[in-house]
Amino acid sequence: MATPQPREPDLKGFLREIHRVETSLRLWKAEEDIENLERRLVALSQQDSLTGLPNQARFIDRLNQAILQSQRHDHRVGVLVLDLDRFKRVNELVGHSGGDEVLQQVAHRLEVTVRQGDTLACMGGGRFLVLLPELKEDLGATKVGKKLLEAFRSPFKAGDRGFQLSASIGICVHPQDGLDASTLLSHAESAMYRAKERGGNRLECFTTTLNQLSLERQELEQCLREAMQNGELQMYYQPQFHVDGRLTGAEALLRWNHPLLGSVPPTRFIPLAEENRLILPIGEWALREACNQMAHWQALTTIPLLLAVNVSALQFANGDWEACVVRALMESGLRPNSLELELTESIVMRQGREDIRPLHRLREIGTRIAIDDFGTGYSSLGYLQRLPITTIKLDQSFISALQVEGPEVSSEPIVRAVIQLAHSLKLTVIAEGVETEGQRDMLEHLGCDNLQGFLLGRPLPAQAFEALLESMDEKAFLDIARLPP
Numbered sequence: 001m002a003t004p005q006p007r008e009p010d011l012k013g014f015l016r017e018i019h020r021v022e023t024s025l026r027l028w029k030a031e032e033d034i035e036n037l038e039r040r041l042v043a044l045s046q047q048d049s050l051t052g053l054p055n056q057a058r059f060i061d062r063l064n065q066a067i068l069q070s071q072r073h074d075h076r077v078g079v080l081v082l083d084l085d086r087f088k089r090v091n092e093l094v095g096h097s098g099g100d101e102v103l104q105q106v107a108h109r110l111e112v113t114v115r116q117g118d119t120l121a122c123m124g125g126g127r128f129l130v131l132l133p134e135l136k137e138d139l140g141a142t143k144v145g146k147k148l149l150e151a152f153r154s155p156f157k158a159g160d161r162g163f164q165l166s167a168s169i170g171i172c173v174h175p176q177d178g179l180d181a182s183t184l185l186s187h188a189e190s191a192m193y194r195a196k197e198r199g200g201n202r203l204e205c206f207t208t209t210l211n212q213l214s215l216e217r218q219e220l221e222q223c224l225r226e227a228m229q230n231g232e233l234q235m236y237y238q239p240q241f242h243v244d245g246r247l248t249g250a251e252a253l254l255r256w257n258h259p260l261l262g263s264v265p266p267t268r269f270i271p272l273a274e275e276n277r278l279i280l281p282i283g284e285w286a287l288r289e290a291c292n293q294m295a296h297w298q299a300l301t302t303i304p305l306l307l308a309v310n311v312s313a314l315q316f317a318n319g320d321w322e323a324c325v326v327r328a329l330m331e332s333g334l335r336p337n338s339l340e341l342e343l344t345e346s347i348v349m350r351q352g353r354e355d356i357r358p359l360h361r362l363r364e365i366g367t368r369i370a371i372d373d374f375g376t377g378y379s380s381l382g383y384l385q386r387l388p389i390t391t392i393k394l395d396q397s398f399i400s401a402l403q404v405e406g407p408e409v410s411s412e413p414i415v416r417a418v419i420q421l422a423h424s425l426k427l428t429v430i431a432e433g434v435e436t437e438g439q440r441d442m443l444e445h446l447g448c449d450n451l452q453g454f455l456l457g458r459p460l461p462a463q464a465f466e467a468l469l470e471s472m473d474e475k476a477f478l479d480i481a482r483l484p485p
């Protein structure tokens with residue numbers, strides 16, 4: 001048998017083989033590239049290109065997962081919709097690239113505010129979504145909402161221009177406010193719009209929103225009638241300060257805590273109470289309650305504090321009002337010069353010379369009289385000169401427009417003029433709605449006397465306000481005897 005000859009190396013075959021391997025390697029590599037590309041495309045399609053944050057599609061995926069998980073582990077899921085207030089104006093002022101710059105800064109601030117595990121998404125146009133996948137307590141979402149609002153305290157920058165921005169936040173919680181992703185998002189959105197309606201820079205929870213909207217007016221009226229008897233009305237006290245930081249007193253603000261509706265804001269129930277004249281007994285109760293409370297606090301500190309109480313138009317027009325104020329002072333033992341009655345411009349403007357006599361008489365016994373929301377009505381300071389008033393309360397809208405850029409939109413010239421004129425008439429000026437350090441500094445610079453606003457202190461229940469008083473050194477109080485008479 002012939003021994004097999006060693007085979008000539010099949011060079012051609014070998015080359016063919018290499019080519020095949022090479023081709024399949026290339027194909028394989030291409031497939032890998034395509035997969036990578038696909039992955040990147042999916043990621044991109046789920047990401048906001050400006051901020052790099054997840055977009056709405058990715059948010060909904062995660063919300064669906066969180067809902068599934070929550071059913072297994074029995075916890076709640078929070079959804080927040082945050083929308084920048086008046087963001088269009090920023091774009092108008094600095095163009096879209098400036099607006100984009102600001103949006104990136106907002107995204108960054110929000111990102112460092114939410115916790116790891118929460119999802120922050122960007123929908124574009126100044127709107128963000130937050131998912132809180134594991135809420136342990138009912139108020140958890142509200143707490144996060146408040147932290148997010150606080151992230152807007154310091155100004156943002158576009159180029160070398162600074163902007164004060166604020167946001168409106170709507171909150172809803174699974175399962176009580178909705179069972180699926182789209183319901184939750186739409187409910188949080190309607191709560192956000194409610195926050196906008198109320199002037200922005202605030203948060204609203206869906207539960208209250210829904211209840212408030214769905215509750216028939218008549219039912220609300222009936223509830224309000226019962227509220228006084230059931231002890232559902234409560235006074236809150238918002239501290240007021242001298243610009244040097246010392247406490248001067250507090251404004252008493254009504255709150256209605258309904259067992260099912262939750263907290264009903266005064267802006268909703270006071271107009272209703274005015275229509276059905278319930279404001280008369282409610283207003284009288286508020287005045288007496290606040291006077292008693294302040295008399296109690298004055299006994300705790302040696303320095304008298306000032307109590308500001310709001311008066312509605314109907315109360316003022318009611319023949320019994322003056323006697324009601326005097327009764328509240330006598331019963332509580334509060335000195336008349338510790339009480340400041342807040343009336344709006346329209347209330348006093350509507351009255352004839354005769355009808356403001358009660359104001360003169362109350363002023364004669366030492367009671368202070370303030371014009372609330374000054375600037376929103378039509379009265380001139382010249383007209384006010386003829387009224388026995390002691391204080392001008394600059395409306396919040398002027399304070400929030402103080403640091404807006406541009407001479408035609410900034411309220412600075414008006415605020416400066418009002419303060420100068422008020423001082424020449426020997427009136428005290430207090431600014432309400434002070435929310436940022438910048439506003440405070442500017443008001444101090446413009447010569448404003450006193451300040452009130454979230455920056456310095458929110459309205460507090462009596463107990464919390466008392467704790468605040470107890471925590472303060474007496475040097476931190478301003479003796480109201482030092483205010484102009």
Ligand code: C2E
Pocket residue numbers: 201238252253254265266267270283286310311312342372373396432433434435452453454455459
């Ligand atoms: P107001 O008298 O002008 O009270 C100031 C309002 O501004 C309060 O709202 C207060 O919580 C809010 N506020 C205070 N600081 C800030 C801030 O820095 N930023 C913002 N965005 N808001 C701030 P609230 O308590 O909801 O009261 C609304 C209005 O309801 C009051 O406006 C007043 O007109 C009326 N009101 C409240 N309590 C009474 C009351 O006892 N009697 C009467 N007749 N009206 C009342």
Ligand code: MG
Pocket residue numbers: 251310342372
């Ligand atoms: Mg007021």
Ligand code: MG
Pocket residue numbers: 372373393395432
């Ligand atoms: Mg006001």
